Amino acid sequence: MNIVVCVKQVPDTWAERKLRSEDKTLDRESVDGVINELDEYAIEESLRIKEAHDGEVTVLTMGPEKAAESIRKALSMGADKAVHLVDDALHGSDVLQTSYAMAQVLRKIGFDVVILGSESTDARMGALAAMLAERLGVAQLSLANKVEIDGGTIRTQRVADYGFDRVEASLPAVVSVVEKINEPRYPSFKGIMAAKKKPVDKLGVADADIDAAKVGLTGAATEVVDFVAAPPREKGTIVKDEGDGGQKVAEFLASKKFI
Amino acid sequence: MAPDRKLDPVDFLNLDAQLGDEERLIRDTVCTFVADKVTPHIADWFEHGRFPVELAGEVAQLGLLGMHLRGYGCAGTNAVSYGLACTELEAADSGLRSFVSVQGSLAMFPIWKHGSEEQKAEWLPRMAAGEVIGCFGLTEPDHGSDPADMRTYAKRDGSDWILNGTKMWITNGSIADLAVVWAQTDEGIRGFLVPRGTPGFSAHDIEQKLSLRASVTSELVLDDVRLPADAVLPEVAGLRGPLSCLSEARFGILWGAVGAARTCYEAALEYATTRVQFGKPIGAFQLTQEKLAWMLVELGKAQLLALHLGRLKDSGGLRPQQVSFGKMNNVRIALDIARQARTILGANGVTLEYPVIRHMNNLESVLTYEGTQEIHTLVLGEAITGLSAYR
Ligand SMILES: Cc1cc2nc3c(=O)[nH]c(=O)nc-3n(C[C@H](O)[C@H](O)[C@H](O)COP(=O)(O)OP(=O)(O)OC[C@H]3O[C@@H](n4cnc5c(N)ncnc54)[C@H](O)[C@@H]3O)c2cc1C
Numbered sequence: 001m002n003i004v005v006c007v008k009q010v011p012d013t014w015a016e017r018k019l020r021s022e023d024k025t026l027d028r029e030s031v032d033g034v035i036n037e038l039d040e041y042a043i044e045e046s047l048r049i050k051e052a053h054d055g056e057v058t059v060l061t062m063g064p065e066k067a068a069e070s071i072r073k074a075l076s077m078g079a080d081k082a083v084h085l086v087d088d089a090l091h092g093s094d095v096l097q098t099s100y101a102m103a104q105v106l107r108k109i110g111f112d113v114v115i116l117g118s119e120s121t122d123a124r125m126g127a128l129a130a131m132l133a134e135r136l137g138v139a140q141l142s143l144a145n146k147v148e149i150d151g152g153t154i155r156t157q158r159v160a161d162y163g164f165d166r167v168e169a170s171l172p173a174v175v176s177v178v179e180k181i182n183e184p185r186y187p188s189f190k191g192i193m194a195a196k197k198k199p200v201d202k203l204g205v206a207d208a209d210i211d212a213a214k215v216g217l218t219g220a221a222t223e224v225v226d227f228v229a230a231p232p233r234e235k236g237t238i239v240k241d242e243g244d245g246g247q248k249v250a251e252f253l254a255s256k257k258f259i
Numbered sequence: 260m261a262p263d264r265k266l267d268p269v270d271f272l273n274l275d276a277q278l279g280d281e282e283r284l285i286r287d288t289v290c291t292f293v294a295d296k297v298t299p300h301i302a303d304w305f306e307h308g309r310f311p312v313e314l315a316g317e318v319a320q321l322g323l324l325g326m327h328l329r330g331y332g333c334a335g336t337n338a339v340s341y342g343l344a345c346t347e348l349e350a351a352d353s354g355l356r357s358f359v360s361v362q363g364s365l366a367m368f369p370i371w372k373h374g375s376e377e378q379k380a381e382w383l384p385r386m387a388a389g390e391v392i393g394c395f396g397l398t399e400p401d402h403g404s405d406p407a408d409m410r411t412y413a414k415r416d417g418s419d420w421i422l423n424g425t426k427m428w429i430t431n432g433s434i435a436d437l438a439v440v441w442a443q444t445d446e447g448i449r450g451f452l453v454p455r456g457t458p459g460f461s462a463h464d465i466e467q468k469l470s471l472r473a474s475v476t477s478e479l480v481l482d483d484v485r486l487p488a489d490a491v492l493p494e495v496a497g498l499r500g501p502l503s504c505l506s507e508a509r510f511g512i513l514w515g516a517v518g519a520a521r522t523c524y525e526a527a528l529e530y531a532t533t534r535v536q537f538g539k540p541i542g543a544f545q546l547t548q549e550k551l552a553w554m555l556v557e558l559g560k561a562q563l564l565a566l567h568l569g570r571l572k573d574s575g576g577l578r579p580q581q582v583s584f585g586k587m588n589n590v591r592i593a594l595d596i597a598r599q600a601r602t603i604l605g606a607n608g609v610t611l612e613y614p615v616i617r618h619m620n621n622l623e624s625v626l627t628y629e630g631t632q633e634i635h636t637l638v639l640g641e642a643i644t645g646l647s648a649y650r
Pocket of ligand 1: 361395398400404427428429430431476624628629631634637
C-alpha cells in the first residue's frame with residue numbers, strides 16, 4: 001500500500017509568532033519550527049496502517065528549506081521516504097494554491113491513501129483535505145478518530161458534535177485525522193540514525209508540473225489586508241472565596257459568555 | 260540565524276548551533292519524553308522513595324540503554340548525543356539519569372568491552388531492550404575511594420569460581436537481573452557476571468536515603484556464590500577493568516549535571532521575575548541579579564566544557580584525566596547553582612513543589628559517586644605534577 005502523509009512545519013505554538021511587515025506573511029525564520037501537532041497523529045496513523053498492511057509511507061511536505069527538519073523527524077519516526085516541495089515561487093501561497101501544488105505532486109508520485117491532520121496550528125484553514133480530494137477526484141474522509149482499511153475499502157469514524165459518523169469509501173482516498181486518534185510514537189534513536197539515509201526527493205515547481213503563475217503571494221485568492229499585534233494579556237481576576245466563591249466564579253464565566 | 264532573535268537565557272552562548280541535526284533530534288526526543296512521562300510525577304516518586312521501574316521499557320524503546328555502544332541491538336550514537344541525552348534525563352532527575360548511566364556505561368559497557376562473544380550475544384540485546392536490568396558492584400562497605408584494596412574474593416574451584424564478599428551503595432542492586440561484580444582473584448581484580456537468583460547471592464535496599472530517592476541503592480551479599488568458568492569477563496584483569504567503565508559513566512555524569520543545574524537556574528530565573536517583594540520583582544534587586552548572572556556564566560561554562568569533552572571523545576582523543584576535569588567541575592558547579600537557586604526561591608525552595616531542593620539533594624550523591632571531588636582533585640594533581648598524593 002502506498003501511503004502518503006502530508007506534514008507541515010509550523011512555528012512552535014509556544015513561541016511568540018510574528019507576521020513580516022514587508023509582505024504580511026508569517027515570519028518562519030525567526031522562530032523554531034515544529035511538526036504541526038495534528039500531523040504527528042497523521043504520521044502515527046500512517047505508520048500503523050503500514051505495519052498492519054505492509055506498504056510504504058511517503059512524507060509530503062511543502063515549505064521552505066527549514067522544513068527539512070520536520071521531514072527528518074517524520075522519517076525518524078518510521079516513514080520510508082519523503083518528497084519536499086520547495087521553491088521560492090511558492091512563498092505566500094494560500095490554501096487554494098497549496099492544494100493545487102500538492103495535488104500536482106500527489107498525481108506525480110501516486111497514492112492509495114493520503115493522510116493529513118485536519119488543520120494546521122498556524123493558518124487554521126482546515127480546508128486542505130477537502131480541496132485535495134476534490135482536485136484529485138477521490139473520496140474525502142474528514143475528521144477521523146479511527147481508521148480501518150480492508151482490501152480496497154477504507155472505513156473511518158468521523159467525530160461530530162452529536163457523537164460520530166461511520167464513513168466508508170473505496171481507495172484511493174484522502175483522510176484527515178483529529179487529535180487523540182492515537183498516541184504518536186517518539187522517534188527512536190535507531191530511527192533517528194537511519195533517517196539520514198532515507199531518500200528525500202526535493203522538487204521545485206517545474207519538477208512537479210506546477211504552473212508558477214498559479215502559486216505564490218501575488219496570485220493568491222486571499223489577501224492579508226492588515227494586522228495588529230495581539231494586545232498584552234490583561235491582569236487576571238482573583239476571586240476571594242468568602243463562602244460564595246463558586247457563585248462568583250460562575251458569574252465571571254457567565255459574564256465572559258463561557259457558560 | 261536571524262540577528263534580531265532574542266538572546267536565549269538558557270542557551271545564552273547559542274551552543275545549539277554547534278549541534279548536528281541528529282544530535283538535536285535525539286536531545287529533543289529525550290526532552291519531550293521526559294516532559295511527558297517523568298516531570299509530572301517525579302516529585303511524587305522522590306517523596307515516596309520509588310524508582311519507576313515500569314519506565315524501563317519505554318526508556319529502552321527510545322534507544323537510551325547502551326545508546327553509545329555499537330551492535331547487539333544498541334543504537335550506536337556518537338558521544339555528544341549520549342551526553343545530550345544525559346543532560347535531558349538529569350534535567351528531570353539525577354535518579355533517572357543514574358539508572359541509564361548504570362545500565363549503559365557500567366553494566367553493558369564492561370560486557371561490550373571486556374566480554375566474550377557469547378556473553379555479549381547472551382546479555383547485550385536484552386539489556387538494550389530493557390528486559391534485563393544490570394548493576395555494577397565495585398564499592399564495598401570498607402572500600403570506597405580505594406577499591407584496589409577490596410575484600411570481595413573469587414576463588415577457583417576446579418573450573419568454577421566461588422565468590423564471597425559484600426558490595427555497598429549499588430545503584431539498581433535489588434532490581435537488577437544481572438550484577439557485574441568486581442572481585443579480587445589470584446590474577447588481580449576481575450569482573451564476574453552474576454545473574455539474579457544465583458544461590459548465595461542477595462540484594463537489600465539501603466533505606467533512609469535523603470538523596471537520589473527516585474533511584475534504587477542496595478547492598479549486594481555474596482555468600483559462597485558458585486559461578487561457572489564462563490561467568491568471568493575474559494578480556495580484562497586489574498583495576499583497569501572497572502576504571503574503564505567509570506570513565507564512560509563519568510562522561511555521562513558531567514553532561515547530566517548540566518541538566519540538573521539548568522533546571523535549578525530556570526526555576527530561579529522564573530521565580531525571580533514573578534515573585535514581588537518591596538514592590539518589585541526580586542529579580543530587579545542587584546543581589547538577585549548577581550546570583551542569576553553568576554549561575555548563567557557557570558552554567559554556560561559547564562555546557563561548553565561538556566560539549567568540548569564530547570567532541571574530544573568523538574574524535575577519539577579523550578583522556579580519563581580530562582573526564583575527571585569535567586566531572587569535578589560540572590558536578591561542583593551544579594551543586595553550587597542548586598544552592599544559589601534555593602536561596603532565590605526562599606521558603607518555596609525547600610519544598611518538592613519546585614525542583615530545586617530535590618536536585619540539590621540528588622547532587623550530593625553525584626558529587627560523591629564515581630569518584631569524589633577530592634579524588635578527582637588528586638587525579639588532576641597527579642596529572643600535572645607527576646606526583647601521586649593518594650597515600
Ligand atoms: C546514591 C549512591 C549510588 C552509588 N552507586 C554505586 C554503584 O552503582 N556502584 C558502586 O560500585 N558504587 C556506587 N556508589 C558508591 C560510591 O562510588 C562511593 O560512595 C564513592 O566512591 C566514595 O566512597 P565512600 O563513600 O566509601 O567514601 P570514602 O572513600 O570513605 O571517602 C570519604 C571521604 O574521604 C575522602 N577521601 C578518601 N580518600 C582520600 C584521599 N586519599 N585524599 C583525600 N580525601 C580522601 C573522600 O573524598 C570523601 O570525602 C554509590 C554511592 C551513592 C551515594
